[in-house]
Amino acid sequence: MEVKWNVLLAILGSSLVTFLPRVLPLLVFSRVNIPDWAMRWLNYVPVAVMSALVAQELFLSDDNLALRSNYLEIIASVPTILVALLTRSLLGTVIVGMITIMLLRLYM
Secondary structure, eight states: OOHHHHHHHHHHHHHHHHHHHHHHHHHHHSSSSOOOOHHHHHHHHHHHHHHHHHHHHHHHETTOOOTTTTHHHHHHHHHHHHHHHHOOOOHHHHHHHHHHHHHHHHOO
């Protein structure tokens, strides 16, 4: 089997680019004592990022507000958000969201 150096270098470069952003912050922050106010602030980052991603997917189409074209997804988001808030279960939220959008697309 012949090794193509450009493919090998691309794989090694990709693995390095993937590995470093995950390991460097872990190494730095494992040795630094982060204040309590910063830890409380950092707890909101995942929720804010997820909210921005979901809101963009629900309400925007081609950088324009698109409530009419995404109405099924907006309707499906209501029970999904309720399950997420009430249960705090990622699996339950995903299942409810998938079943809701499936039923809406089937019957509407």
